[in-house]
Amino acid sequence: MRETWQGYLRQDGRKGIRNVVAVVYLVECAHFVADEITRNFKGQDVHLIGFPGCFPNDYAQKMMEQLCTHPNVGAVLLVSLGCESFNRATLAEHIAASGRPVQTLVIQKSGGSAATIEQGCDFVRSALDQIDKVARVEMGVSDLIVGTICGGSDGTSGISGNPAAGRAFDQLVAAGAACIFEETGELIGCEHIMAERAVTPELGQELRQAVAKAAQYYSVLGYGSFAAGNATGGLSTIEEKSLGAYVKSGDAPISGIIKPGDVPPRGGLFLMDVIPDGEVRFGFPNISDNAEIVEMIASGAHMTLFITGRGSVVGSALSPVIKICANPDTYRALAADMDINAGSIIEGNASLDEVAQEILDAISATASGTPTASEALGHQEFILTYKSFEPIGPACLPTA
Amino acid sequence: MRFFLKLHPADNVQVALRLAPKGTPIDVATGQAVSLSEVAMAHKVADCDIAIGDRVIKYGMPIGKATADIPAGAHVHVHNIVSSYTATHFRQDDAGLANA
Numbered sequence: 001m002r003e004t005w006q007g008y009l010r011q012d013g014r015k016g017i018r019n020v021v022a023v024v025y026l027v028e029c030a031h032f033v034a035d036e037i038t039r040n041f042k043g044q045d046v047h048l049i050g051f052p053g054c055f056p057n058d059y060a061q062k063m064m065e066q067l068c069t070h071p072n073v074g075a076v077l078l079v080s081l082g083c084e085s086f087n088r089a090t091l092a093e094h095i096a097a098s099g100r101p102v103q104t105l106v107i108q109k110s111g112g113s114a115a116t117i118e119q120g121c122d123f124v125r126s127a128l129d130q131i132d133k134v135a136r137v138e139m140g141v142s143d144l145i146v147g148t149i150c151g152g153s154d155g156t157s158g159i160s161g162n163p164a165a166g167r168a169f170d171q172l173v174a175a176g177a178a179c180i181f182e183e184t185g186e187l188i189g190c191e192h193i194m195a196e197r198a199v200t201p202e203l204g205q206e207l208r209q210a211v212a213k214a215a216q217y218y219s220v221l222g223y224g225s226f227a228a229g230n231a232t233g234g235l236s237t238i239e240e241k242s243l244g245a246y247v248k249s250g251d252a253p254i255s256g257i258i259k260p261g262d263v264p265p266r267g268g269l270f271l272m273d274v275i276p277d278g279e280v281r282f283g284f285p286n287i288s289d290n291a292e293i294v295e296m297i298a299s300g301a302h303m304t305l306f307i308t309g310r311g312s313v314v315g316s317a318l319s320p321v322i323k324i325c326a327n328p329d330t331y332r333a334l335a336a337d338m339d340i341n342a343g344s345i346i347e348g349n350a351s352l353d354e355v356a357q358e359i360l361d362a363i364s365a366t367a368s369g370t371p372t373a374s375e376a377l378g379h380q381e382f383i384l385t386y387k388s389f390e391p392i393g394p395a396c397l398p399t400a
Numbered sequence: 401m402r403f404f405l406k407l408h409p410a411d412n413v414q415v416a417l418r419l420a421p422k423g424t425p426i427d428v429a430t431g432q433a434v435s436l437s438e439v440a441m442a443h444k445v446a447d448c449d450i451a452i453g454d455r456v457i458k459y460g461m462p463i464g465k466a467t468a469d470i471p472a473g474a475h476v477h478v479h480n481i482v483s484s485y486t487a488t489h490f491r492q493d494d495a496g497l498a499n500a
Contacts, residue, residue, distance in 0.1 A: 154442050155415060155441070155442025155443060155444070156441065156442045158459070159405075159407065159415065159442075188485050188486075189461065189462070189463070189484075189485065190461075193461070215485055215486070218486050219485075219486055223486070223489055224483070224485065224486035224487070224488070224489070226486075226488055226489055227489070228489060228490050228491045228494060228495075229494075230490075231477070231478050231488060231489075231490035231491075231494075231495045231496065232490075232491075232494050232495060232496050233442055233496070234415075234416075234440060234441070234442035234443035234444065234477070234496060236444070236456075236463065236464060236476065236477050236478050236481050236488065237463050237464040237481065237482070237483035237484075237485075237488055238483050238485050238486055238488065239461070239462065239463045239464055239483060239484065239485060240458060240463035240464070243458065243459045243461050243463065244459075247459075309442070327441070327442070329441065346417055346418075346441075346442075347401065347417075347418075348401055348417075
């Protein structure tokens with residue numbers, strides 16, 4: 001694992017591993033125009049993100065503020081239709097205060113689609129020139145925030161990809177990085193063993209409650225966090241899927257609980273509680289894997305480890321995704337979409353520690369600028385929907 | 401290369417490391433058994449006779465309860481175990497069941 005590399009220094013002192021212009025639609029009605037602007041810069045670091053809803057939502061506002069000031073983002077173009085509820089002025093002020101170039105285009109005031117696309121392209125061109133001059137700075141593992149999720153899980157995930165990722169996490173935490181695992185709906189059945197790893201008894205109690213909230217939420221919805229393909233791949237129950245998913249958190253003590261958009265305050269291992277607070281509303285917590293990845297990025301993740309068994313091909317806007325394939329048959333079928341073949345563990349050709357080292361090497365290569373498989377293919381998935389959260393309680397982040 | 405792996409000493413299931421044809425010999429807790437059906441990669445077989453209502457143990461932890469008597473060597477999956485939390489959603493034609 002390379003010790004240091006050159007990052008991008010932002011005015012708030014945070015360091016990024018990419019230098020992206022984010023083009024942001026603030027309602028679905030502005031999506032097409034924002035997309036057309038982005039398409040003019042294919043192959044450059046200009047990424048499309050957005051929020052589709054017309055109704056206001058504090059969660060979406062907070063997520064957008066965090067995403068637009070993520071250390072991987074250098075400049076932002078906001079594209080508004082004009083009559084949606086999203087508070088574009090507050091968002092623009094927040095971005096400007098971070099020292100980033102930002103422009104807001106309101107389609108209803110800018111002459112319609114074609115004129116807005118032209119003005120948007122002008123801004124992106126000038127923004128690319130400006131952020132090209134952003135100061136570079138030495139960056140190391142202790143500056144990194146790394147997320148992990150699993151998607152398209154099968155019975156191989158819990159015995160190859162996830163435990164290998166867990167061992168990589170242990171080494172990252174030991175080196176001072178902040179690591180985030182999540183999806184409390186996929187920790188059902190693991191709450192007691194997980195709570196024993198909390199750095200304080202009070203945090204352990206919070207961990208149990210977070211999982212109980214997830215179990216309750218999903219029972220109201222009538223579905224667990226379990227897709228048909230999980231069963232095809234040999235997983236029989238949510239507990240089985242959970243235990244396989246849980247091992248990607250490794251063995252480090254759990255330092256705290258955060259919610260989407262909360263940035264870990266220091267190095268260590270953190271659980272992200274992704275289940276909304278209060279009564280069940282707005283539907284499923286995370287409707288697909290990219291909703292989880294977006295939350296990781298909003299909490300500052302420079303990159304996300306994505307362990308898959310059935311074979312997901314997704315990447316993400318803003319932050320790279322490193323795909324770790326747990327299933328050797330899937331790896332052979334989708335090799336060009338994968339960064340790491342953890343299926344070699346199943347076939348007896350590599351140990352967990354050897355694959356963990358491959359993951360660590362991929363992390364430092366990615367941090368140094370090497371494109372991941374999904375980046376090279378041009379993947380830039382993004383999804384953000386409605387949620388509501390209460391702030392975390394005082395026991396969630398014990399001071400070390 | 402072996403066909404089946406017991407992940408934890410407390411487990412009463414084993415995991416297929418690759419597609420195992422029907423009749424594949426398995427070293428089980430009680431001696432020798434054979435797989436009673438074809439078992440796909442990463443699917444499970446019983447490591448001993450599991451009685452209806454017994455907990456099914458994998459990774460040393462409970463993953464559900466048996467809804468039928470499961471003989472050693474039989475496929476253990478959505479047709480004969482159930483979650484103690486939320487029901488499993490699967491497509492009958494695509495759950496990897498040999499008799500589907």
